[in-house]
Amino acid sequence: MSIKISEELGVSEKTLSKAGIFNGFIDIDSRLYIDPLLLKTSKEPEMQEAHKSFKTYFEKVFLLLKHSKDLNDALGRKAIDLLTFPEIPLIGLGYSADGIQGSGIGPELAQNLTVTAKQIIDAGINEPTIFELVGLLEEGIGPDRISDMTASIIFGHLLKYSERLAKKSTLKQ
Numbered sequence: 001m002s003i004k005i006s007e008e009l010g011v012s013e014k015t016l017s018k019a020g021i022f023n024g025f026i027d028i029d030s031r032l033y034i035d036p037l038l039l040k041t042s043k044e045p046e047m048q049e050a051h052k053s054f055k056t057y058f059e060k061v062f063l064l065l066k067h068s069k070d071l072n073d074a075l076g077r078k079a080i081d082l083l084t085f086p087e088i089p090l091i092g093l094g095y096s097a098d099g100i101q102g103s104g105i106g107p108e109l110a111q112n113l114t115v116t117a118k119q120i121i122d123a124g125i126n127e128p129t130i131f132e133l134v135g136l137l138e139e140g141i142g143p144d145r146i147s148d149m150t151a152s153i154i155f156g157h158l159l160k161y162s163e164r165l166a167k168k169s170t171l172k173q
Contacts, residue, residue: 047161
């Protein structure tokens with residue numbers, strides 16, 4: 001049987017709601033996802049910093065691909081590595097059909113994405129923000145995988161945000 005966060009922590013749903021904490025299930029994905037485009041407009045300080053981290057991450061990937069001669073060279077291989085994103089266990093976001101196990105962006109999808117990104121860069125697009133449109137770049141990469149990618153990049157910021165909310169609310173009845 002599925003268990004909600006409020007049940008696991010022994011607090012009321014109202015307490016979590018008042019603190020701005022989502023009362024999701026701990027063993028089933030919420031069918032929600034992180035939209036990286038919304039990080040930029042968030043009023044939460046951790047998410048504003050997360051946006052900077054997200055942008056910086058893809059500036060690095062862009063730079064690697066811009067200077068890579070071939071995806072088999074050291075720069076190309078590093079770009080592929082940076083575009084591989086396993087799903088973070090227990091985050092509870094996404095569209096897993098059963099439970100909370102997902103697939104993220106594995107090596108094959110990362111390779112395909114890298115090839116597509118390299119083609120765009122070689123065609124003269126000099127804007128690292130193309131990676132914010134990753135779902136439009138590659139078949140098989142939709143909101144769930146974009147969310148996995150974003151969560152991997154900004155995970156530390158998500159932890160800081162969660163910690164701040166937990167301390168603020170003290171989770172008392």
